[in-house]
Amino acid sequence: MATEKIIPISIEDEMQSSYIDYSMSVIVSRALPDVRDGLKPVHRRILYGMSDLGMLHNRNFKKSARIVGEVLGKYHPHGDSAVYDSIVRMVQEFSLRYPLVNGQGNFGSIDGDSAAAMRYTEVRMQRIAEELLADINKETVDYQTNFDDTLTEPTVLPAMLPNLLLNGASGIAVGMATNMAPHNITEVIDGTVAVIDNPDIETEELMKHITAPDFPTGGIIYGYEGVKEAYSTGRGKITMRARANVEELRNSREQIVVTEIPYQVNKATLIQKVAQLVGDEKITEISEIRDESDREGMRIVIILKRSANAGVVLNQLYKYTQMQQTFGVINLALVKGRPKVMSLKELITRFIEHRVEVIIRRTIYDLDQAEARAHILEGLKIALDNLDEVIKTIRASKNPQEANEELRRKFALTDIQAKAILDMRLQKLTGLERDKIDTEYRDIASQISDYREILSNRDEQNEIIKKELLELKGRYGDERRTQIVYSADDFNIEDMIADEDVVVTISNKGFIKRMPVSGYRRQRRGGKGMKGTTTKDDEYVEHLFVATNHNYILFFTEKGNCYWLKVYEIPEGSRLARGRAIVNLIDIEKDDSIKTFVPVKTLDDEEYIKSHSIIMSTKQGQVKKTSLEAYSRPRRDGIIAINIKDDDSLLEAALTDGESNIILANKSGRAIRFHEEEAREMGRNTSGVRGMNLNKGDELVDMVVIKNTHEATVLAISENGYGKRSLVDDYREQSRGGKGVITLKVTPKTGDLIALKEVSDKDDLMVITERGKIIRMQCKGIRTMGRNTQGVRIMRLDEDGKIAAVTRVVNEEETSEEDAPSVE
Numbered sequence: 001m002a003t004e005k006i007i008p009i010s011i012e013d014e015m016q017s018s019y020i021d022y023s024m025s026v027i028v029s030r031a032l033p034d035v036r037d038g039l040k041p042v043h044r045r046i047l048y049g050m051s052d053l054g055m056l057h058n059r060n061f062k063k064s065a066r067i068v069g070e071v072l073g074k075y076h077p078h079g080d081s082a083v084y085d086s087i088v089r090m091v092q093e094f095s096l097r098y099p100l101v102n103g104q105g106n107f108g109s110i111d112g113d114s115a116a117a118m119r120y121t122e123v124r125m126q127r128i129a130e131e132l133l134a135d136i137n138k139e140t141v142d143y144q145t146n147f148d149d150t151l152t153e154p155t156v157l158p159a160m161l162p163n164l165l166l167n168g169a170s171g172i173a174v175g176m177a178t179n180m181a182p183h184n185i186t187e188v189i190d191g192t193v194a195v196i197d198n199p200d201i202e203t204e205e206l207m208k209h210i211t212a213p214d215f216p217t218g219g220i221i222y223g224y225e226g227v228k229e230a231y232s233t234g235r236g237k238i239t240m241r242a243r244a245n246v247e248e249l250r251n252s253r254e255q256i257v258v259t260e261i262p263y264q265v266n267k268a269t270l271i272q273k274v275a276q277l278v279g280d281e282k283i284t285e286i287s288e289i290r291d292e293s294d295r296e297g298m299r300i301v302i303i304l305k306r307s308a309n310a311g312v313v314l315n316q317l318y319k320y321t322q323m324q325q326t327f328g329v330i331n332l333a334l335v336k337g338r339p340k341v342m343s344l345k346e347l348i349t350r351f352i353e354h355r356v357e358v359i360i361r362r363t364i365y366d367l368d369q370a371e372a373r374a375h376i377l378e379g380l381k382i383a384l385d386n387l388d389e390v391i392k393t394i395r396a397s398k399n400p401q402e403a404n405e406e407l408r409r410k411f412a413l414t415d416i417q418a419k420a421i422l423d424m425r426l427q428k429l430t431g432l433e434r435d436k437i438d439t440e441y442r443d444i445a446s447q448i449s450d451y452r453e454i455l456s457n458r459d460e461q462n463e464i465i466k467k468e469l470l471e472l473k474g475r476y477g478d479e480r481r482t483q484i485v486y487s488a489d490d491f492n493i494e495d496m497i498a499d500e501d502v503v504v505t506i507s508n509k510g511f512i513k514r515m516p517v518s519g520y521r522r523q524r525r526g527g528k529g530m531k532g533t534t535t536k537d538d539e540y541v542e543h544l545f546v547a548t549n550h551n552y553i554l555f556f557t558e559k560g561n562c563y564w565l566k567v568y569e570i571p572e573g574s575r576l577a578r579g580r581a582i583v584n585l586i587d588i589e590k591d592d593s594i595k596t597f598v599p600v601k602t603l604d605d606e607e608y609i610k611s612h613s614i615i616m617s618t619k620q621g622q623v624k625k626t627s628l629e630a631y632s633r634p635r636r637d638g639i640i641a642i643n644i645k646d647d648d649s650l651l652e653a654a655l656t657d658g659e660s661n662i663i664l665a666n667k668s669g670r671a672i673r674f675h676e677e678e679a680r681e682m683g684r685n686t687s688g689v690r691g692m693n694l695n696k697g698d699e700l701v702d703m704v705v706i707k708n709t710h711e712a713t714v715l716a717i718s719e720n721g722y723g724k725r726s727l728v729d730d731y732r733e734q735s736r737g738g739k740g741v742i743t744l745k746v747t748p749k750t751g752d753l754i755a756l757k758e759v760s761d762k763d764d765l766m767v768i769t770e771r772g773k774i775i776r777m778q779c780k781g782i783r784t785m786g787r788n789t790q791g792v793r794i795m796r797l798d799e800d801g802k803i804a805a806v807t808r809v810v811n812e813e814e815t816s817e818e819d820a821p822s823v824e
Contacts, residue, residue, distance in 0.1 A: 023174035027339055031173035033180075035333040035340075035347065036354035037132060037157040038164025040171065042086045044157060045075040047100065050125050051133050061104045061122035068118050077147045080118070087123060088115045095264075096167045097182035097216045098476070100129040110217070110261075110298070111268035128476055131160045138365040140358045158358045160468055161476075162188055162351040164333060168213075176339055178332035181213035181230075181238065182263075186477040189469045195348045196462050203232050206345055211484060212238075213327070218260035218481040219243055222324070227484075230329035231344035242323040243483070245581045246310040249303075254310045256317070258300040260481075262325040267293070271300060273321045282320060285313045311587060355465045360455060367451040370444050372416075377441040379417025380424065384434050386411065390421065486569060499550045503766075504570060506544075506582065506594055513579030514570045517546065544768050544805045547599040554600060554631060556616065557592045558649040562641035564634035567599075587637045595650045603632040613656050615676060616641065617664060617691055619699040620648040623736065624688025625679040628655070643687040652703040663704040663714065663731060664692045665743055665756040671716075672740030673731040676705075690737045702756040713784055715759045716744040716791065717767070719802045720751035724791030725759065725784040744791060755806040767795050770804040 033040050039047070049070040055062055068083045076083055089095045091103035094110045105121035108114055115121065135158050143152040168182040191209035195201055212227045220241040221227065230236030240262035247255050261267060271291055277283045285308035292299040304313055318324040331342050335350060342350070383390045393410060397403035400422055407418040427433055454460050502514045547553055547567050555563040563586040573579050582594060602608055612628040624642050631639070644650060656676050665671040672692045679689060692700060706712050709728045717723040724744065731741060744753050759765065761780035768774045775795055782794060795803070 027173045027176070028334065028337055031171040032176075032178055032332065032334050032339055033164055033169040033171070034156050035164060035335050035342070035350045037159035038162065038167065038169060038333075039132075039157065040169070042071075042076055042078075042083060043090065043100075045071050045153060046083065046087055046090070047125065047129055047133060047157065048136075048154060049075065050101075050123070051130075051136070055124045057102060057125050057127040057130060059124060061102075061124050064103075064105075064118040064121045064123050067123060074151055075146050075153050084115075084118045087118075091123065094217050097214060098126075098128050098166050098185060100126055100132075100167070102126045110266070112266045128161070131472060132157045132163060134158055134160050135358065135362050138362045140361045140365070156354070158362075159351075159354065161185070161472055162192060162348065164351070165210075165347060169333070173339070176332060177330060179328055179330045180333070181327060181329055182215060183210060184214035184478070184480050186473055187211060187214070187480070189473040189477070191344075192348050192352065192469055193466050195345065196352060196466055199349075201345070203343065203345055204228075206348075207231060210344065211480075213329075213482065214480050215240065215263035215482045217263050217265075218483075219262050220260075220483045220485055222485050224484065224486050226329075230331070234329075234331035234341040234343050234346075236329045238327045238329060240325050240327055240482075241318060241485075244314055244317075244323070246314070251306075253306050254304050254308065256302040256304065256310060256314055258302070258323065259298055261298065261300075262322060263327065265322045265325055267291070267298065267300070270322050274302065274317065277316075277320055283313065283316050285309070352465065356458075356461050359461050359464055363451050363454045367448060367455070370447045370451060374441065374444045374448060375414070376417060376420045377437060377444065379413050379420050380428070380437055381441065382411050382413065382417070383407075383421045383424070384429070384437065387429065394422070486566075499548050501546055501548055502567060502572075503544060503546055504553070504567070504597075505579065505768075507579065510582045510593065511579040512570055512582045512585065513573035513577055514567060515573060515577075544766060544774075544807045546807060551599040551601065552603055552634075554598045554614070554653070555586065555588075555594050556596050556598070556641055556650055556653045557588065557638075558595045558644075559589070559592045560616075560640060560642040560644040560650050561589070561592060561638045562631060563588065563638040564603075564631075596653050598653050598655050600628070600631075600655060603628075603634065611657060613658070613676075613681060614641070614653055615656050615660075615662065615679065615703075615705065616653045616688065617651045617700055617703040618642075618644065618648045618688070619651050620645070621664070621666075621690060621692040621694045621700055622648065622688040623662065623664070623679050623691030623703075624686060625656070625676060625681050626684055627681060630684045640685055643685060645687065651700050654703065654705040656705055657707075659707060661706045661709050661728070661733065662691070662736075663706065663728070663756065664700055664740070665702045665704075665716070665753060666692065666694060666698050666740070667701045667746075667752040667754075668695070668698050669716075669742055669744045669746035669753045670740040671731060671743040671756060672736070672738055673728070673733050674736040675733065678736040693737055693739050695739075701753055704756050704758050706758050712758055713760065714743075715755075715757045715765070715779065715782065716753060717755045717757075717794065717803065717806050718744060718746065718750040718752065718791070719754040720749065721767075721793055721795040721797045721803060722750040722791045723782060723794040725779070725782050726786065727784065728758075730786070750791070751802070754803050757806060765794075766807050767803055768805050769795075769797060769801050771798065771801055773798075773801075 029041055031040070037044065046067065050067055053062065053067065053070060055067065064084060064087055067087065068080050071083050072080055087101055088107050090101040091099055091107045093099055102124050103121060104123070106116040107121060136154060140158045142155045144155050145151070146153050164180065165183045165188045166185055168180040170179045171177065187210045191206055194206060194209050207228070212221050212224070220243055222239045222241045226236040226238040230238065242258050242262060243260035244256050244258045247257055249255060261270060271289060274289055278286050285305050286302055287305045288303040290301040292301055304310060331347060332339055333342065389410070390407065393406045394403045397406055403422060404415065404418045407413055407421060408415065428437070454464065501517045503517055504512065504514050506512045549568045551567050553565050553567055555565065565585060569585065582588065588594070598614060609628040609632045613625050614628055614631060615623060615625045617623045642650065658676065660676045661673055662676055663671050663673045679691070682688065704714055706728055712728040713725045714728055715723055715725050726743065731743070743756065744750070746752060759779040763779045764776055765779050766774060766776050782792070785791070
């Protein structure tokens, strides 16, 4: 018996060597995604296995156990739970921004419920997952042998989409971890195209396209500095908040309704934590908590006690619970088998490099196939051109091998061409079939030329990548789910936001949103309008205003208080969105409401604020002028702008430069015009002076501030949809405090005067009804007529409908940059 050979080794060296081998295996083969396709090995094997089984998005579902067995037996020598848990996560809409697997059955919930066993559930690929596998059969990626060397598997997928950014990734390796946030596909594709167009693009410029992560559970990103740091360095902390609105109950109580929670937060655990805080008396203003979530969406209702301040309670919930959570970004992924932390731009650049390689390899494959086919077609053409001699040669041959050799000798053919001729069916000898061969050869020759052009031209390769991405954007693009709230302490976000006109709307229930002006299509005078905002029966859009993203907006309330917001801080919504409760943006008093608002260019320029004033008017005819300097120190809880008497309320406020004329209009159809010098400048804590003398029961409906009185026209609109334009010069200048002159003949047909606006032919007009319907038209379609007339119908109203608000919009298509109005 041979003696055993024992090799003495140091246990320290063995432990060190074994642990390094283990850690590298975990890093490369288990825990970290590849930067090219954004997948870990288990996810890649699942998708490849499903593709092998034909489990496409338009095929029948198959049992999850089937694919688990396929992946375990062929590619992934680990536990079945590891594979099934990965499949479950790829199905969950609250885990992945763009789920890769379509599931049928119970795949768990946001409450932390487990999925059903794999023998009960069924799966198939989502269509977007098939985009990751596109062209995999065209030798576009490298393959490696599986664990027992019996099969091969891809080392990476072709990945037409930057999946790593779309769905993010998380994983703990040995000595390192990755935690990458998901993003919106529309933004990511726009950002990728921007990098292709300009490889030297800076991160801040790139962030105009990819603004921030977009989590599958929605919520709010609170503060922007962490996003910028993560995109610039690959590491950063992003604060996420739940989306919560305050609703009033019938008995003068309030409730906080949470409709979206931070990413990866367990809803049941969150509710349990809130209940625990109430039980421990850390939060004392909550009387009841209910989970009213259903298939339609999430709804956690937190009912407050009668004396509770909803804002205070909401801040306590953000402080003590997972309603506010930090997402620590670590953009760590494998680059050529090595882990690396990358910035946003590098992640996109690595994806583009991968796509270029895939396109080159795909084109080489297609070129080879095309050249092989062209080679055969050339042989067939030779045979058809020498048909009689070919037939004679074949008939004279004893066997196919001899015929092959004779054909090759006589016509200088290759073995492949000779075999193709021998395999040719007799129907190919017809004239029509011969024409088809010629046509096919010309097409193949054109394709070969195109393929060679692609291989020799990097710009052509980039154009293919862009074209494919934009097609996918059209197929899968969607709206952002996660809102961004920019903190005042963060860096200057204005550089990241286009300074463009937006429409700001506020409903009578206090919901606010902003949206692009281009969201409204223009209609002719007299049109029926289009649906503007989805509202409840008792809710309508009460205010509509145009500003730019970089402006301040001073909000003035009916009680005469003033609040500040930057326009970009107002949440953006679609045309049909309701918006967000304004009480969540500014600390307005419960029994007060926003009445008017003024866009201001800046509050930091001393010369600017000293040369401008705010002039205000009230329903009872008071006017007051105060220097803008008095409003230049924003306070979150607001300031007093004007003292309002008990029977009065603020009507309008506007910015002036000392050279303006003021026109006040009342609902009975009269207007008074006077120079702003008639109203001397006063401090904030005053009531103002008499602007217009009103009859009993009458009230002001609008105020217009005009500079160029000789060319300007004003548009008067009645509540029943009648209106007319008149020259400002038709209104003689008077001293303030008079009764004014007729601006619109008010009759039962026209209804009371509702608005008076300064307009020009270059302007568009937006009119909104109490039912939320909007019409946009050109002002030049409304002719100028005398002051003392009834006007023409400018909007057809539904039965019992009335106009709620009117605003002016500059016609972007016909106004040059010099002519466009700007905040002064």
